[in-house]
Every structure is written in C-alpha cells, then in structure tokens.
Amino acid sequence: MGFLDNSGDIILDAVLTDTGRMRLAKADGSFQITAFALADDEIDYSLYDSTNASGSAYYDQNIKLTPILEAFTNNASFMKSKLMSLSRNDLLYLPVIKLNELANSNKRHAASNLFIITADQTTAETTALQNVQGILNGYDPTDDAKFIRLDQGIDNSAVPPSTQLPPALVESQYIVKINNDLGNLADSYGALASTSFIDDDGIASYYFSLTAGASKVVTRNTITSSGTSTQTIAGSRGTILSLKISTSLNLRDSDSLFTELGGTTTVEGETVNYIDTFISIEGLTTGYRVDIPVRFIKLP
Amino acid sequence: MARVYKQFTSNDVTSTRTLLHESVPITGTIISGTYSDNNIKNYSHGMFQSVYDYPYLSSSANHIFDLTLGVSTGYSGAVTITSQATKKVNIYNELAQVLVGFDETGSVRNFDRDGQLATGSTHTDLVYFNFSRLLSKDEIKKGTFALEFMASSGYAVPASSALRIKVYDSGAADVYKTNSPAGEYGILYITNSAGSPVSGTTIQAGGASAAAVGLIYYQAGIAVINPVIIMCDSTQNINGNQGILSSSLTMNVGGDLIPAMITGSTIQATADALRNRLYNVSFNNTTEINSTVYFCRVNHNEFNYSSNPTYLANSKIRVKQRRSDPPVAYPTAVGLYSPDRELLAVGKLSAPQRKDPAGEFTLRVRLDY
Numbered sequence: 001m002g003f004l005d006n007s008g009d010i011i012l013d014a015v016l017t018d019t020g021r022m023r024l025a026k027a028d029g030s031f032q033i034t035a036f037a038l039a040d041d042e043i044d045y046s047l048y049d050s051t052n053a054s055g056s057a058y059y060d061q062n063i064k065l066t067p068i069l070e071a072f073t074n075n076a077s078f079m080k081s082k083l084m085s086l087s088r089n090d091l092l093y094l095p096v097i098k099l100n101e102l103a104n105s106n107k108r109h110a111a112s113n114l115f116i117i118t119a120d121q122t123t124a125e126t127t128a129l130q131n132v133q134g135i136l137n138g139y140d141p142t143d144d145a146k147f148i149r150l151d152q153g154i155d156n157s158a159v160p161p162s163t164q165l166p167p168a169l170v171e172s173q174y175i176v177k178i179n180n181d182l183g184n185l186a187d188s189y190g191a192l193a194s195t196s197f198i199d200d201d202g203i204a205s206y207y208f209s210l211t212a213g214a215s216k217v218v219t220r221n222t223i224t225s226s227g228t229s230t231q232t233i234a235g236s237r238g239t240i241l242s243l244k245i246s247t248s249l250n251l252r253d254s255d256s257l258f259t260e261l262g263g264t265t266t267v268e269g270e271t272v273n274y275i276d277t278f279i280s281i282e283g284l285t286t287g288y289r290v291d292i293p294v295r296f297i298k299l300p
Numbered sequence: 301m302a303r304v305y306k307q308f309t310s311n312d313v314t315s316t317r318t319l320l321h322e323s324v325p326i327t328g329t330i331i332s333g334t335y336s337d338n339n340i341k342n343y344s345h346g347m348f349q350s351v352y353d354y355p356y357l358s359s360s361a362n363h364i365f366d367l368t369l370g371v372s373t374g375y376s377g378a379v380t381i382t383s384q385a386t387k388k389v390n391i392y393n394e395l396a397q398v399l400v401g402f403d404e405t406g407s408v409r410n411f412d413r414d415g416q417l418a419t420g421s422t423h424t425d426l427v428y429f430n431f432s433r434l435l436s437k438d439e440i441k442k443g444t445f446a447l448e449f450m451a452s453s454g455y456a457v458p459a460s461s462a463l464r465i466k467v468y469d470s471g472a473a474d475v476y477k478t479n480s481p482a483g484e485y486g487i488l489y490i491t492n493s494a495g496s497p498v499s500g501t502t503i504q505a506g507g508a509s510a511a512a513v514g515l516i517y518y519q520a521g522i523a524v525i526n527p528v529i530i531m532c533d534s535t536q537n538i539n540g541n542q543g544i545l546s547s548s549l550t551m552n553v554g555g556d557l558i559p560a561m562i563t564g565s566t567i568q569a570t571a572d573a574l575r576n577r578l579y580n581v582s583f584n585n586t587t588e589i590n591s592t593v594y595f596c597r598v599n600h601n602e603f604n605y606s607s608n609p610t611y612l613a614n615s616k617i618r619v620k621q622r623r624s625d626p627p628v629a630y631p632t633a634v635g636l637y638s639p640d641r642e643l644l645a646v647g648k649l650s651a652p653q654r655k656d657p658a659g660e661f662t663l664r665v666r667l668d669y
Binding site for chain 2: 020033036037041042044045046060068069073081095096167168169175196205235283285
C-alpha cells in the first residue's frame with residue numbers, strides 16, 4: 001500500500017515589497033493584508049502544445065519546465081498577469097484591452113509609434129507641433145481634442161459584437177499608473193483626475209470606474225455592429241477608457257528631469273528634450289493589463 | 301463576476317513564533333595568533349578591546365566580542381590599584397548597574413557569585429566578554445555557552461594547550477536565574493577539559509561544592525568571569541574569591557599572575573593575556589522569528605483563467621480547444637494585497653503549479669518579522 005499524497009499544501013516564504021516596508025515603517029495602520037492574488041508572469045502559454053503526439057499529458061510539459069525567478073521586491077515589478085476566477089468553465093474567449101487608434105484623434109505619433117506629450121506652453125504652441133497626429137497638449141489638455149483611447153472586449157469575430165459580453169467579463173473598473181514626477185491623468189475633456197495613491201517609487205495610481213451617468217473616463221461601448229470604422233474590438237464589446245495626460249510642474253518649470261532621465265531628439269523637425277515612459281492600465285475585474293508608451297517633449 | 305483578488309477571512313490568517321538556533325564556534329587561534337593581532341582593535345581611551353574575525357581594517361571583518369576588565373569599589377579599597385583604577389571601577393559599576401541593578405538604597409549591587417543577592421559572596425574583579433549582536437542575536441541559548449582556556453602554568457606564545465579548563469553554564473538549560481534587570485542569566489562553572497588543572501571533582505561542575513566562577517547573561521550576550529578563581533591556585537584569594545587551580549597561571553612575559561595584572565596592568569594588557577589563554581568559545585544563539593501565516597485557499601472553481609497576454613491568441617484561450625475543455629492556468633507567484641490593492645508582499649512557487657477546475661490547493665504563505 002502506497003503513501004497518501006500530501007503535496008496539496010504548499011509552503012512558501014513571502015518577502016515584503018518596498019511599498020510593504022514603507023507602510024510598515026509608517027506605523028499608521030496602512031500595512032494591512034486583506035487579500036491575495038495569483039500570477040503567472042513567467043509563463044508563456046504559447047508553449048502549450050495541444051498537438052503533442054504523446055498525448056494530453058504532454059501538452060503542458062514545456063510550461064511546467066519554465067524556470068521561476070526569485071521574487072522582486074519592487075512592488076511594480078511583479079504580479080503583472082494575474083489569474084482570474086470565473087464561475088463558468090466553458091469560456092473559450094476572454095476579453096482584452098486594446099488601444100483604439102482608428103480615429104486620427106486617438107492615433108500614436110506616426111514616426112515614433114508613441115504618444116507624445118508637450119510639456120510646456122512654448123512647446124505646445126509651437127506651430128510645427130500643433131495639430132499633429134499623436135502629439136497631445138500636456139500643458140493644457142483642455143485645449144486639445146486628441147486623447148488616448150482603449151477598448152475592452154473579445155477581439156475575435158467568432159463572438160460577434162451583437163453578442164452581449166457576459167457581465168462577469170465587462171471591465172467596470174480600471175487602475176491606471178503613471179510616474180507622478182512626470183505627469184498626471186485627465187479625462188478626455190482635460191479635467192484632472194484625483195490620485196488614489198502614490199507609492200514609494202513615485203508611481204501614482206488612479207482608479208476609474210464605470211459609473212451611472214456620464215463618466216468621462218470609463219464608458220460603456222454600446223456599438224454592436226461589426227465592420228464599423230471606429231471599433232478596434234472585432235467581437236463582443238465591453239467598456240472604453242479615454243484618457244489625457246497633463247504634464248507635471250517639474251517638467252514645465254525645469255529641464256533637470258529631461259537631463260537626468262531623457263535626451264535630445266527631433267520631432268516634426270524641432271529639436272526637443274525628451275523623456276520616454278509608459279502608463280500602465282489594468283482592468284480590476286479581469287486583471288488584463290496593457291502598457292502604453294509615452295514620450296514627454298520640451299523645447300530647450 | 302470575474303475577480304482576481306480573494307479576500308482573507310479570519311480563518312485564513314494566523315501567527316506563529318519560532319525560535320531559530322545557530323551554532324557559533326569561535327576558534328581561539330582567531331582570537332589570538334592567526335592574524336597577528338591585526339584583528340584586535342584597541343582604543344585611545346583604553347577601556348575595552350574589540351575582537352574581530354578578520355583584520356579590522358578590512359570591510360570583510362565582523363565584530364565578534366569586546367573584552368574588558370572591571371573591579372568593584374570594595375576591591376579598590378582593599379588593594380591599591382596602580383593602573384587605570386578609575387576606569388576599572390567605572391567599567392565594573394556600569395555593567396553592574398545594567399546587569400545586576402540597584403539595591404533598595406539605590407546603590408549599585410555587586411555581581412553575586414551564586415545569584416542569591418541577599419546572601420553569599422560577590423565577584424569583586426571580573427573580565428567581561430560582551431558578544432556582538434551579530435553573533436548572539438536575540439539571546440544565547442541556555443546551556444550551550446562554553447569558554448575553554450589553556451591552563452598550563454608557564455607562559456608561552458602561543459600558550460600550551462596540554463592542560464585546559466572549560467568554563468560553561470552547566471545545567472542552565474533547566475536551572476537559571478531571573479532576578480536581573482537585564483533578563484535571564486546562568487551561573488558559570490568550571491571543569492577539566494584536558495588534563496587535570498583543577499584537582500578534585502567536588503569543586504568542578506556537577507560536584508557537591510561546585511565553584512561558581514562567573515555569570516552568563518543570555519539576552520544581553522555578556523559573560524562575566526572571575527579571572528582569579530579560574531587562573532590561580534588556592535594561595536590567591538581576593539575578597540573571598542579563591543583560586544581553584546592546582547597551579548597559578550603565569551599571564552605575561554614578566555611572570556605576573558592575574559591578581560598582579562588586575563592591580564598593576566592596563567585593561568588592554570590584561571585582555572591580551574586572557575586572549576593568549578583562550579582556546580575556544582562556543583555557544584548557540586537564538587533568533588525569535590514571529591511569523592504571520594496566510595492560508596491562500598485556492599478552491600476548485602477559482603483562479604482557473606489567466607490575464608497573461610500569452611494566454612490568448614485573438615482573444616481565444618490557447619489552452620482550450622473546445623468550450624467543454626477545462627480552463628487551465630499555471631500560477632508561479634502569490635501576492636498579498638492591501639485593501640487599496642497595493643502589493644505588500646510576494647511569494648514565489650518553485651515551479652509552475654497546474655490549476656484547473658479538477659483540483660484545489662492551499663498555499664501557506666509565511667511572512668517573517
């Protein structure tokens with residue numbers, strides 16, 4: 001008679017992240033662990049070989065051999081792709097969050113493939129940099145119709161747009177992170193949003209929710225027709241996230257961060273100082289995450 | 301509704317306390333000899349000597365312990381101390397007020413030989429081994445402390461190890477004292493460890509009239525030893541503390557015995573002489589680890605899907621061919637989150653763990669403080 005398998009209980013040691021240590025040091029009660037999540041950052045699911053001739057037991061053998069990294073203590077470096085709990089096991093398609101660049105006002109800058117944000121008034125009002133696709137006015141976001149748009153939904157025509165996305169898969173709340181030293185987030189009309197939290201690395205988190213009424217950041221995508229020129233999600237659609245970026249006072253009033261973090265380049269024939277960064281967008285319902293590349297520019 | 305975070309309930313979190321012990325052996329040749337005393341740091345104030353495990357000018361050096369000498373005020377009145385008298389008295393009083401405390405009149409108590417403060421004799425001259433926090437950690441484990449000295453009577457460099465005595469906290473695992481303001485302490489006894497420098501068994505550890513030769517303060521990490529008792533014969537008796545060796549030990553090239561060094565030599569010279577006689581130091585340290593254990597219960601219907609970008613190809617799940625196939629995910633990490641969903645701690649699995657609706661598991665995530 002064999003021994004019973006007792007491997008179901010897995011013991012592992014956790015390390016505090018830098019944010020965890022910071023909150024512990026504050027001793028203000030903000031160090032409070034109330035929930036957990038699982039993540040699979042190292043896993044490449046394209047290694048799943050459902051045609052393996054040896055049988056289904058071998059489909060995931062390459063995934064199981066993936067070497068696992070030790071934990072990083074930077075709170076922003078890990079737990080990027082989280083596992084989800086869904087009551088249904090028969091889902092074949094899941095929604096994604098995807099940049100919608102179909103309209104000129106939502107496109108990235110063609111030459112650099114980035115969203116370019118002008119840092120100060122002089123740069124924003126330079127003729128060569130005005131009314132250019134992908135160059136957004138970061139000095140005065142209200143004075144620019146361009147914004148960043150992300151659509152959420154099932155990007156596969158096998159689930160046509162006319163099919164309602166199951167409520168469990170509709171992304172109703174987003175967390176968006178940006179380096180607070182560089183910029184702040186605004187809604188698609190340019191009104192500054194409130195920061196929810198700034199971590200020890202200066203990364204600001206903003207929470208945007210789908211609320212009843214006219215939310216200017218998260219809105220329900222009600223277009224159910226296919227073949228339209230405005231929709232980047234091929235299948236069933238969920239919500240739309242619309243954002244603008246306002247530059248920080250650090251960038252407007254000083255060149256020091258450009259010297260420290262960036263360099264010099266040419267945009268639309270103008271020589272500018274620049275800093276490359278990204279904003280991180282994560283759906284709190286599905287955990288799906290996408291990073292959008294952003295470049296701040298300023299005339300010397 | 302899809303969700304990626306699972307709330308802990310009160311049944312999912314518990315705390316534990318673990319005592320971790322490490323063995324700390326210190327070879328005597330490191331303390332005296334191997335590094336030609338380049339690992340010994342003396343100070344211009346001359347009040348103590350620091351011993352390192354490597355030449356102390358190197359960044360690799362670790363502090364092992366400090367060594368010093370103190371005499372009580374009473375000792376000073378009985379015998380004329382000609383070298384560093386004030387400093388020796390100050391050292392004694394400083395350590396006495398911290399380790400023994402004050403009596404009802406507010407006077408500093410002397411170190412008591414048997415730990416019964418109301419009666420019995422006291423140690424009036426002591427050498428102090430102040431162990432670094434790096435080695436002793438939270439405390440020295442009771443019943444594990446031992447100092448071994450070379451006890452051949454003649455002076456030599458290095459000292460002969462043919463005869464040795466061991467000073468240790470015999471029986472302290474079960475019997476120790478709690479009447480010190482600095483925590484628990486044990487009484488140090490002596491035994492022969494090579495040859496018979498101590499004659500007779502009754503005064504050795506475990507004997508009917510075992511001689512108390514010093515004290516070990518476990519939480520403070522300080523050993524105090526009466527050098528007259530352990531390095532002299534019975535002809536030497538200072539304030540009722542009589543030597544117990546068969547022959548007194550010559551401590552320096554000038555032929556001085558310990559009583560002469562206490563009165564006429566500097567603290568540094570006395571510390572040098574003691575280090576030359578030191579054969580071995582060993583103890584187990586103790587680290588108290590307080591842990592919170594989070595039971596991350598992953599039920600059969602939870603965490604079966606992933607938000608990993610590679611999980612989908614055109615929104616279709618790669619690990620499923622048909623709707624009826626079970627979803628599968630391979631977690632590699634568990635994150636612990638605050639109410640505002642900031643990552644506060646993270647633990648990693650050693651290998652990807654298959655998770656599908658047919659299985660469930662509990663991750664015991666331990667966070668140490």
